[in-house]
Amino acid sequence: MIRFEHVFKRYPERGEALGDISFEMNPGEMVFLTGHSGAGKSTLLRLIGLLERPSRGQVMVNGRNLATLPRRQIPFHRRQVGMIFQDHRLLPDRSVFENVALPLVVMGLGHKEIGRRVRAALDQVGLLRRERATPVALSGGEQQRVGIARAVVARPPVLLADEPTGNLDPDLSREIFVLFERFHYVGVTLLIATHDLNLVESMRHRTITLDEGRLVNDTGDW
């Protein structure tokens, strides 16, 4: 589903962020990406979502080589990849409903269809009753669940999460991870960057570890 082949990413101002990364993820796999801050976890995820392009090497997602993907195809690629961020990236002046509906609105779906799918996604994250609230009125955990609902509402086959529990206490973090596992069970391919090692160990999924831009450990399938 996701394949990295000798991928390098170099920034002119920061130097090498990723060096010679190669790994493969099967469809439906749930993988943790760990490492210290600045180890290159975010950069790796950004390459998959085509927020950035590698300096060298190839990234394949769902059989598509991202290096040869024309510019105008980028939005359609991103619709295949749901992204979750530590800071949620919600629109503060829009309701929960409107935030979650955004991926469907940009796809050009009709009103009824949007309403149905948004409520289904909010139901999955347990926020069906908060659809009219604005994100500011929600707790950190609830905001993150809105972010997750937005990432899954268009049913992308791939889900990426960048430190999704970075600001949450352990109980809330566990809740979020259990939610991810549920998507895993229905066949979504998940790659979750986190430095919450306790949680990672307790969940028993394949774990890839980065250190200073290098892939230093890959536990393989559990």
Add this chain to the structure above:
Amino acid sequence: MAKKRTVRSHNPSLLDLPGIWFGHHLQSVIATLGRLMDTPLPTGMTVAVIAISLALPASLFVITENLRTMAGGWDQTAAISLFLKLDTGDRDAKTVATRLQSWPEIAKVHLITRDQALAEFRALGGFEEALEQLKSNPLPVVLAIYPNAFNSTPERLERLQARLLKQPESDFARMDTLWLKRFQAILDLVQSAVMLLGGLLGLGVLLIVGNTIRLEILNRRIEIEIMELVGATHAFIRRPFLYTGAWYGLLGGITAWLLVSIAVLLLQQPVSRLATLYRSEFDLQGLGLGATGVILGGSILLGLIGSWIAVNRHLEGAEPG
């Protein structure tokens, strides 16, 4: 049953798509206008600047067009008045007129006999007493010469005038419309200058809209970023900004049209009064249907182009590196 419904609605039929597409656009058109109306003061200021930029060349255009109409009315007068020698009788004059009529450069010759001239002179008033004192008619026969259109340029008229003077019966030839031709040439020049000015101010409108949209984009840059994250195409992101630009253009165009029309309305009376003093009738013409179309269409187009440039600059700067 619920499942069945979901499966069907996941793939909206192709027949529904135009409706959905149209619905989105209509929604965007209304939403962008609503956004502009939410901030009446900044919107009004931008619209006013656009309106003034458009109203300036538009009003100059109205002025030159009216001068042209006015000059066109005078075009009906003869180009050259040929005064024959006093001893030329009406019969001889007729012969001269027939001869001149056969010249290729002359379209028409109108004979004004001495008696007709005297009668006309009398009708003007104020001269009656003076004329009574005279024993004989002091006025010569006049031939009003109308050249054809090709020979109406100042140089050709001058050549014609010289040729007419060479006729043995000729006494004096006065060019009545030479100044008019020159005036029209100046008018052409002024109108070209107005067009040029219009082009420059149009460019100004483009920059005003472009800059306004640029600020709007900066305000909403996080929203744009998030829309890109969830897979919005550039066309989708561009759409509301293009409509906003078009609205600015249209509102500016309408305001400019109103400004010019009000000015014309205010000047109507004084101009008519002035025309009456010159014994002519003249109605000040406002912006015609064509000019109105050009102003409104042009302003919308300028708004669209201005916002297009601003959005594209932003979107291209945000490509993945």
